[in-house]
Structures are given as C-alpha cells and as structure tokens.
Amino acid sequence: MMNDDDSVMEPPQIVAPLEHPLWPEIKAKLKTVYDPEIPVNIYELGLIYKVELGDGNNAKVEMSLTAPGCPVAGEMPGMVQDAVRAVDGIGDVEVELVWDPTWDPSRMADTAKLQLNMY
Template sequence: MSIIIMDPLGLAPKIQEALESVYDPELKPANIVDLGLVYEIITKEGGIAKTVMTLTAPGCPVAGEIMDEVQRKVAAIDGVNESLVELTFDPPWNRDMMSEEAKLELGFL
C-alpha cells in the first residue's frame, strides 16, 4: 500500500525517513512504513505536518508509545512547527499492506 502524500511544503521525504525509524516493538525489525501502518503524510502552511496512521490491532498495547514517537520524530524535522498524529482504523490494517521486504523480514513469505 502506498502512502498518500499531500505536501506543499516539500517535507514528505524527510518525514517518511523519520517514520522509517519508528518500530512496532512486537513486529521488529520492520518499521511502521514497511508494515503499511502509515496511510497519509500531509503538510500545511505554517509548518504543520500531519501523519495519518493505523495500528496492527485496535487494542495494541504500545499504541501510545508509537504515536508519541511519531509525533516527536516528525516535530524534530527542520521546517515542521507542529506535528499531528491521527489514528484511524479505516481501512483496517492487514498483512497485505506490508512491503515485500517487511514480509520477508518477518517470515510471512
């Protein structure tokens, strides 16, 4: 699944790079981008960056930790003045959303 990008500020490559350093501890070594957990990267005037993402399950025990890490890492990017994280379960995550690399790393292929 590819990430929807709306990026008038041109920050999406840096944001995606930051998100590739965030991991779901239950599914290491694959990062949240390769797992297909990031649905959208949106930037807006004023340095606002919004990440729309999901979790592998609604009851994920580390949900708060993952979302806090996403918020912090995106906020640390030059040009980002405010980092927002929106959680959605529409569409619900499934293994088909993972990159081939993530499936290989986790032994799903």
C-alpha cells in the first residue's frame, strides 16, 4: 500500500507486479537509469510501460523513449536490461522498445514534473 508521499513518485500508467517480492528492488534499479539529456530517471519519466515477471523470475520490460529520434535509443534498452538483471533472484531479462502508445508527459510521475518545472 502506498502512502500519499509514495504516490507522487509513481508513474500513473505503469503496469507492474506491485505485489511481487522482487518488485521493490526492480523499481529501485530502474530508477538508477537516466537518459543523459534529461535529469530525471526513466522510471519517473514514465518510460517504463510494463514489467512482467514469469516462471523463474524471468522479466519482460516494455519501455519507450521520449522521442523516436532519441540519441540513446540504441543504448537505453541495454541499460534497462543491465539494471533489472542486477536484481538478486531475477532470471532472464528481455527489454522491448515500443512506440504504441506514444510517450507523452501525462505518463510522468509528479516528482518528474516537479523536477522539470512542468507544473
């Protein structure tokens, strides 16, 4: 259960296994990944659309970028894969870059909007 302070740090549209025991550490690792051009982590930017955990704690992550022409488009999925793979107890990690739905600022957590002066 989130308290009011935690809710502003959550992207409003993420689909994730919130009750899974590995989720808190996965989320923490995702928050260590930054787009070098934006001073907010990709989790709070709302670039992580979906995280699934299957048999053997294998993870599948669907993510997007702020724009298709993002200069780190080729590197970002690998950065996310490395971050999730660092979670103790995780199995294989697959990261898929998706463009539907298109990312927009409504996907950001309130903390990201505050950091980027978007309020």
